[in-house]
Amino acid sequence: MVRSFHHRDFSDLPTLVDAKRAAGLTVSLCIPTLNEEGTIARIVALLKHDLIERHPLLDELVVIDSGSSDRTRALAAEAGAEVILAADILPHHGHRCGKGENLWKAVHHLRGDILCFVDGDIGNIHPRFVYGTVGPLIHHEDVEYVKGFYERPLLAAEGVDPRGGGRVTEILVRPLFARFYPELAGLHQPLAGEYAARRSLLETLPFPTGYGVETSHLLDTLRSRGISTIAQTDLDERIHRNRSLAQLGRMSGEILDAFFTRSKNPQEDEAGSSTQSHERPPMISLPEYLDRFPDALNRRRSMD
Numbered sequence: 001m002v003r004s005f006h007h008r009d010f011s012d013l014p015t016l017v018d019a020k021r022a023a024g025l026t027v028s029l030c031i032p033t034l035n036e037e038g039t040i041a042r043i044v045a046l047l048k049h050d051l052i053e054r055h056p057l058l059d060e061l062v063v064i065d066s067g068s069s070d071r072t073r074a075l076a077a078e079a080g081a082e083v084i085l086a087a088d089i090l091p092h093h094g095h096r097c098g099k100g101e102n103l104w105k106a107v108h109h110l111r112g113d114i115l116c117f118v119d120g121d122i123g124n125i126h127p128r129f130v131y132g133t134v135g136p137l138i139h140h141e142d143v144e145y146v147k148g149f150y151e152r153p154l155l156a157a158e159g160v161d162p163r164g165g166g167r168v169t170e171i172l173v174r175p176l177f178a179r180f181y182p183e184l185a186g187l188h189q190p191l192a193g194e195y196a197a198r199r200s201l202l203e204t205l206p207f208p209t210g211y212g213v214e215t216s217h218l219l220d221t222l223r224s225r226g227i228s229t230i231a232q233t234d235l236d237e238r239i240h241r242n243r244s245l246a247q248l249g250r251m252s253g254e255i256l257d258a259f260f261t262r263s264k265n266p267q268e269d270e271a272g273s274s275t276q277s278h279e280r281p282p283m284i285s286l287p288e289y290l291d292r293f294p295d296a297l298n299r300r301r302s303m304d
Contacts, residue, residue: 002186003136003143003231007128010135010233013055019138020057027134028060028112031081032102032193036120037070043118043125044079050127057131059112063120064089066102072120084109090288096278098254100213104280107202108289114138115202119193123239132233133196144201144229145221147187148194150238172252173215176259181219183227190218191255194235200299201225203284210278211251212258219262 010016020027029047033040044063051058063076063083077083087095089105103117114137118129133146169191177184184190191214205220207213221230257278283289284300 002184002227004186005132005136005146005231005233007132007135007233007235010131010139011128013051013057013127013131016131016135016138017055017057023138025114025138026059026112027057027114027116028062028110029058029116029118029130030103030106030110031061031063031076031118031120032066032099032106033063033068033072033076033120034066035068035070035072037068037072037075038121039123039125040072040120041075041079043120043122044076044081046125047118047127047130048080051130057134058116060110062106062110064102064106064109066097066099090286093286096209096280098208098210098213100207100211100216101209101280103213104207104209104283107199107207107283108286108292113199114196115199116196117193124237128235129194129238130196132235133194136231136233137196137198140231142228143231144225145197145217145231146195147189147218147230147232148192148235148238149188149232150192150194150235152189152238168248168252168255173255180263181222183222184218184230187218187230187232189232190214194238199293201229203289203293203296203299204282204303206282207280208254208258208261208278209280210254210257212254212256215255216258216262216279219259223262 031043048061052061061081063081064086065073065083066086073083086102086105089109114134116130116134122129129148133148136143136146169189173190177190201221205217208216284296290297
């Protein structure tokens, strides 16, 4: 059963910062972006003020951009974030489009022991989106991966459906988990973009370059570390832009690719080979990563 928390469990930020320091941990935040000029400045400014300047929970706040054509990068930098193009990280490995590509490169670029991710389109940003997922990792050594979950209002012509968001989650992902991986059926928002994990876990995982990345994380973590290492935190409500049906269809296809690549009886065919080609290898397998993080070499040796 997936362990659950509430963000209020970790809202005493001075105590949480003290616990982080006592454990000798560092925390990095990545905000992956693509054309988020309407929300990114406020997100960066608020999190920097509350979680770096007032309460130093974060040691690093980085916006990693997939190539925005609007003012996302300029506004994020003005608000105080380090801003870098995903294409400029490990450039000799090439660049592929997609959220998973952005997150894979974040594992190499960020320095923290705990890596936290927050999407760049949140309209009701609050520090809970960070401390709610980071908190369990600071207080519980056996937890390695923490998902956020929340109510997601859906704006429609008829008004606001307070629980209408998360359509791909409810129609596709949770039914798949319930049928094939019942240990994960208790996850309320398996596709949530707000989550945190230990570097020592993320560096061992392959990353689909598209929207299948969150699904692959959960399945690979379940297989390699066990359900007891996965937790979730109630973050109350998240307001963000809603995607079109065409976008949701493409997202669903990429999720299915990641799911069937990891299914208990994967079919070895040309389609499966093609899917594998859209995944990045575990970061710990790259010599460049081992040069940047020498401690990872010992972790790699223990895996061999």
